[in-house]
Amino acid sequence: MDKKDKAKAYWRNNIKYVLILLGIWFVVSYGAGILFRDQLNQIKIGGFKLGFWFAQQGSMYVFVVLIFVYVKLMNKLDKKYGYDE
């Protein structure tokens, strides 16, 4: 693989990760916390209505996890393509 193709393949892989992770980002916050909260509020976990919980707690936990997953994935990808330092 020459240098240009390598950079292209790396970038394509990166974009794929970003799109998947941002998909989850959108679903937990805008989906569960805003658009579908009325439906989710029918479900109760402990004292929390589920939609309310996603809006004021859950989405934030997921955000943190998403960034660390991206860090892990990209560190691996950097190694695979020799961009690691």
Place this chain on the structure above:
Amino acid sequence: MMNKLLLITEIDVQTWTYILVGITFTLYIGIAIWSRAGSTKEFYVAGGGVSPLANGMATAADWMSAASFISMAGIISFAGYDGAVYLMGWTGGYVLLALLLAPYLRKFGKFTVPDFIGDRYYSKTARIVAVFCALLVSFTYVAGQMRGVGIVFSRFLEVDINTGVIIGMLIVLFYAVLGGMKGITYTQVAQYCVLIFAFMVPAIFISIQMTGNPIPQLGFGATLSDGSGTYLLDKLDGLSTQLGFAEYTEGSKSTIDVFAITLALMVGTAGLPHVIVRFFTVKRVKDARKSAGIALLLIVILYTTAPAVAAFARTNMIETVSNQPFEEVPVWFKKWETTGLIAFEDKNNDGLISYVADVSKNELTVDRDIMVLANPEIAKLPNWVIALVAAGGLAAALSTAAGLLLVISSSVSHDLIKKIIKPSISEKGELVAARLSAVGAVCVAGYFGINPPGFVAAVVALAFGLAAASFFPAIILGVFYKRMNKEGAVAGMVVGIISMLLYMMKYKLGWFDEVLPNKNEWWFGISPEGFGTIAMLLNFMVAIVVMKFTKAPPIEVQEIVDTIRIPSGANKALEH
């Protein structure tokens, strides 16, 4: 031993406040002296060698302002579900930062955001537009911080607000001017520790009192410890509807507005220059990604606690004062009444405090800031905890103010003087210019803190809309769309920022009409706070359309884009 213990419990709040504020301020000044900046690289980006953990802590303190520390829990306790716009909006932006901005800006590796815009769009005009946006966003934001410093001082140390602002100015001046980004980074690390400790201690105490669970995030969804077996949130929903308010867990904003505000805040967070520059301070691209994760984790500790505090405080407050005889109110009520933060007017002369949603019958006005400031007193916590809140509020306000002042001073000394007005300036000369512009910026910020123009409070929340409407699209397109050229980017930023300003002037400040236009006139039912989302979309659309009709960027610029997409070699980038 017994005597000493007695002594500690007897020290009053005022003395405790002096002790704690004194210790923390000495610490900040000590750090500033230890970490003086000797070069422009140290002044702008702390030398570029900050560890991911230190940068994560500094970013968290930089980010969490007086508004996060003092006002947010209070806002949520009055807004209920609607408060989620701030919680999700001010944290979700970090996902965008980590995935879409921070790694590439770090790889690009210059000193400021206008640096990136100016180089990527090979244009002085683009750079000047970016400098203008950076100054506009940072000044609106910093004025609020200085005011916050003044307010904390005046409430806890009983000096007047102006004296408080001046003390705050002197402290910030000292470490921002001396240490630049290097001094700011390490004081922010200390400030994070102070502010998170100060926020969590009362929260944990109150959570135990109300629900028996020491973790506020869990206590939030637990049953009350009064033996009734009722869930806290059910109780609060019940109390709210009884008094005529909307159910706490339902809120009252429209779904489209909640959606738009959340998005505007997220995108705005990712576009705020004082947050972005923090990622220029780490060594490698992978450190930039990691420190974004650490920063968000540290921020989320406070942000998931705040809504719990909000629910505890609101329940507590309603139960303590609603329908109670005014003669029997606790001491804290009287004390905060003198500050004007809480007021009671016995409209029906029955001697009872009637707190209801109906404005004509309501007899109690409560400033939302009281929910954090007076919470420890309402919950009868020891004096040192109350004083701790003052030290924490000051740490939050000072750390954010310092970060903003650095953006302002580097915009002037680096982007305007070095890059546009006098490129021949020496490194030493630029460093002097950077320090002088920091002094100038502190004075302007202090002036606004002492004489806040009426619109500052209204505009601070809109700084996010401005950042969303200007920087975010320009940076994203610069990284992800190689064909994007200067014509497109400049047109997009100009249209974005102008539409945001106009909407704000019309619907928030009411400058174009006799009276402020009401909600029904908002476009698509979107409030001025949420309009950043629309302005951002306008920016994207205009940029892409204009680009289609103008010529592609030069080959060298397209090559820059190729290089920033590859993480290795970030340190070399900083050397040029």
